Amino acid sequence: SPSDPDLVERARAAKEKLGDKVFVLGHHYQRDEVIQFADVTGDSFKLARDAAARPEAEYIVFCGVHFMAESADILTNDDQKVVLPDLAAGCSMADMATAEQVAECWDVLTEAGVAEQVVPVSYMNSSADIKAFTGRHGGLICTSSNAKRALEWAFEQGDKVLFLPDQHLGRNTAVRDMGMSLEDCVVYNPHKPNGGLTAEELRAAKMILWRGHCSVHGRFSLDSVNDVRERIPGVNVLVHPECRHEVVAAADHVGSTEYIIKALEAAPAGSKWAIGTELNLVRRLANRFAPEGKEVVFLDRTVCFCSTMNRIDLPHLVWALESLAEGKLVNRIQVDRETETYAKLALERMLALP
Ligand code: 13P
Numbered sequence: 001s002p003s004d005p006d007l008v009e010r011a012r013a014a015k016e017k018l019g020d021k022v023f024v025l026g027h028h029y030q031r032d033e034v035i036q037f038a039d040v041t042g043d044s045f046k047l048a049r050d051a052a053a054r055p056e057a058e059y060i061v062f063c064g065v066h067f068m069a070e071s072a073d074i075l076t077n078d079d080q081k082v083v084l085p086d087l088a089a090g091c092s093m094a095d096m097a098t099a100e101q102v103a104e105c106w107d108v109l110t111e112a113g114v115a116e117q118v119v120p121v122s123y124m125n126s127s128a129d130i131k132a133f134t135g136r137h138g139g140l141i142c143t144s145s146n147a148k149r150a151l152e153w154a155f156e157q158g159d160k161v162l163f164l165p166d167q168h169l170g171r172n173t174a175v176r177d178m179g180m181s182l183e184d185c186v187v188y189n190p191h192k193p194n195g196g197l198t199a200e201e202l203r204a205a206k207m208i209l210w211r212g213h214c215s216v217h218g219r220f221s222l223d224s225v226n227d228v229r230e231r232i233p234g235v236n237v238l239v240h241p242e243c244r245h246e247v248v249a250a251a252d253h254v255g256s257t258e259y260i261i262k263a264l265e266a267a268p269a270g271s272k273w274a275i276g277t278e279l280n281l282v283r284r285l286a287n288r289f290a291p292e293g294k295e296v297v298f299l300d301r302t303v304c305f306c307s308t309m310n311r312i313d314l315p316h317l318v319w320a321l322e323s324l325a326e327g328k329l330v331n332r333i334q335v336d337r338e339t340e341t342y343a344k345l346a347l348e349r350m351l352a353l354p
């Protein structure tokens with residue numbers, strides 16, 4: 001949808017007034033009206049790395065979701081202020097693992113006598129508390145673009161992984177990239193006593209997967225894949241690893257949002273692609289690649305935006321930028337020092353991966 005010209009002009013003017021004082025980061029799932037004002041765009045990994053790239057910027061405006069803004073705060077200098085244009089931009093997957101639940105899980109692992117062998121690996125899509133837990137227990141963070149390397153690292157430190165909070169990324173990486181079997185994975189359900197697992201099951205498992213998922217990617221099914229293959233002969237199915245295992249297993253290619261973009265850039269003219277990820281990105285790619293003769297369609301027939309990513313819209317961005325331009329700090333995301341120390345340890349282990 002075309003953006004309101006008045007708001008576009010206001011955003012441009014406020015950004016110009018702020019100059020080098022502001023650095024705007026935009027995740028690939030952001031709306032077009034927002035992404036046009038991003039100084040850099042990227043997947044979660046690229047944005048975590050790029051957040052620290054402008055130490056002279058007083059304000060980092062994060063157009064993405066809460067856990068991304070927290071990570072940016074952890075990785076930037078103490079005097080830099082991270083701003084999330086709408087505080088309600090959370091992530092339902094990140095909310096599926098709370099600090100209390102994870103502490104309880106660790107007690108269950110301790111009682112089963114396996115905690116010493118377990119290395120926690122937490123997906124970027126988790127709160128700063130969960131990242132701190134991970135750092136405290138010798139683990140690291142991963143994103144969808146480095147999950148394999150993160151698991152390789154973890155299995156050098158111990159012989160079991162507790163993977164938080166996305167069971168699908170954990171399972172897909174273990175089975176697709178690490179040669180494990182589905183039987184090597186068990187699912188820990190925080191809503192059941194002892195996670196719904198016996199001590200024996202915990203002892204036998206290699207991967208203990210937290211029972212979390214992304215509701216946006218969870219909507220793609222094996223039917224969506226079969227359906228699109230029938231509809232568009234010769235189509236390449238490319239999905240995000242947050243999709244369910246049977247969807248990933250049926251796809252031709254799997255990767256992060258940045259990977260998806262690179263794959264389409266490299267694709268030959270005349271090729272056809274069905275993409276299983278958030279709709280803002282898929283629509284943008286469809287428009288971008290149509291003139292080059294590459295056909296890009298959404299994997300499912302029903303639309304599926306990430307509603308929390310979409311909360312960051314042009315009115316919220318304009319409000320944040322204009323407030324900052326007037327010297328008024330709004331919607332700051334600030335992680336407390338103790339949490340930051342351990343969360344940073346886990347993030348830096350990821351950034352140090354080869
Ligand atoms: P990436 O951009 O790292 O692929 O992550 C997708 C996502 O769901 C972020 O919330």
Ligand code: SF4
Binds near residue numbers: 307
């Ligand atoms: Fe969270 Fe899924 Fe939205 Fe990503 S797409 S921010 S994992 S709800």
